[in-house]
Amino acid sequence: MNQNENTLNPATLPKPEFADTVNINKINGKEIYITGYTHNRGRPNEYTPKDKIGEDGLTDYYTITTDKSFDLEYKGETKPINHFYVTPAIAKQIERIPNYKEALEAGQRIGPAKALKRPKTDNPSQTFWALAWENDSDY
DSSP: OOGGGGOOOGGGSOOOOOOOEEEGGGGTTOEEEEEEEEEEEEOOOTTSOGGGSOTTSOEEEEEEEEEEEEEEEETTEEEEEEEEEEOHHHHHHHHTSTTHHHHHHTTOOEEEEEEEEEEOSSOTTSEEEEEEETTSTTO
16 A cells, blocks of 8 residues: 555545534424434634634534435525534533543434523522433423
8 A cells, every 4th residue: 555545634534514403492392313413614704702702813613414305484484494503512522431532433322302491500690501311300
């Protein structure tokens, strides 16, 4: 095997397709199965907290893909959407699942789950977005 056969050149890879993606709050309380998860760094928007912007000027974005689409408003029209921005708290829940990455790559799905707001334990008057699994009392 020569050295070129053992080299991955990013310049020759196909460009990824960007899916229409909305915030997880659009499917509040709906049952989902997760079939994909990504963590990227990108340009912040006007809602990004200043302390979440790194020295490189970028911020972390987490997205999930669900097995079914939901007809949702996107840029002025209703479209079938199955890609959702999720919070760091939801990202941590997914990343705590043993072998989640290998399972998703093998075509398995995570769920059932529902995205919902939960009260913070240290300040119940504040809430955060989380995934509820079917054995959770708030599912």
